[in-house]
Amino acid sequence: QVQLQESGPGLVKPSETLSLTCTVSGGSTSRYYWSWIRQPPGKGPEWIGYIFNSGGTNYNPSLKSRVTISVDTSKNQFSLKLSSVTAADTAVYYCARDHDQLLFAYWGQGTLVTVSS
Amino acid sequence: DIQMTQSPSSLSASVGDRVTITCRASQSISTYLNWYQQKPGKAPKLLIYAASGLQSGVPSRFSGSGSGTDFALTISSLQPEDFATYYCQQSYSAPFTFGPGTKVDIK
Numbered sequence: 001q002v003q004l005q006e007s008g009p010g011l012v013k014p015s016e017t018l019s020l021t022c023t024v025s026g027g028s029t030s031r032y033y034w035s036w037i038r039q040p041p042g043k044g045p046e047w048i049g050y051i052f053n054s055g056g057t058n059y060n061p062s063l064k065s066r067v068t069i070s071v072d073t074s075k076n077q078f079s080l081k082l083s084s085v086t087a088a089d090t091a092v093y094y095c096a097r098d099h100d101q102l103l104f105a106y107w108g109q110g111t112l113v114t115v116s117s
Numbered sequence: 118d119i120q121m122t123q124s125p126s127s128l129s130a131s132v133g134d135r136v137t138i139t140c141r142a143s144q145s146i147s148t149y150l151n152w153y154q155q156k157p158g159k160a161p162k163l164l165i166y167a168a169s170g171l172q173s174g175v176p177s178r179f180s181g182s183g184s185g186t187d188f189a190l191t192i193s194s195l196q197p198e199d200f201a202t203y204y205c206q207q208s209y210s211a212p213f214t215f216g217p218g219t220k221v222d223i224k
């Protein structure tokens with residue numbers, strides 16, 4: 001059974017870098033598409049980007065200049081870094097994995113990140 | 118980017134009602150359309166993939182239809198556990214975009 005768990009600081013100051021990690025159990029991070037998705041309070045989800053085949057990436061152009069997604073196969077984790085954050089980056093952040101060409105088949109429980117001084 | 122819209126934004130219904138939610142894409146996406154259910158404090162859960170495919174474990178009262186730009190999610194007989202927010206999402210091209218959601222609550 002695939003399980004994903006997000007972790008990281010719940011509070012980040014404006015202009016700093018948001019860093020989150022997704023720990024995976026029940027599947028190897030050397031395979032599959034691993035995505036980050038966020039959901040601002042009261043709004044629909046927004047795809048941030050994904051990493052695949054242990055290195056290929058695809059980012060949402062609206063965030064591309066500030067986003068880095070990486071994977072650590074030795075720890076079975078993948079990570080998100082979002083730089084120069086503002087209050088608009090306050091959201092619940094989810095990690096997700098594909099299955100049978102369904103990009104967001106499995107989701108973590110999500111973690112709320114608030115950007116505030 | 119492909120923009121997704123949903124209607125209505127919210128609806129009130131009773132247990133046993135037939136409910137239909139619509140989703141429209143800003144350009145044709147063939148049948149690259151997925152539906153999710155989200156309950157408060159939980160991650161979205163995949164219900165329908167490729168416009169009409171029922172995800173494993175999802176009750177058969179949920180069904181999806183449509184192609185091109187217009188899609189629908191139908192719940193044939195609303196159950197108490199179905200009160201939630203529903204989102205459509207296009208998987209035709211990146212960036213993969215979601216609709217703003219339809220909240221289904223109890224009348």
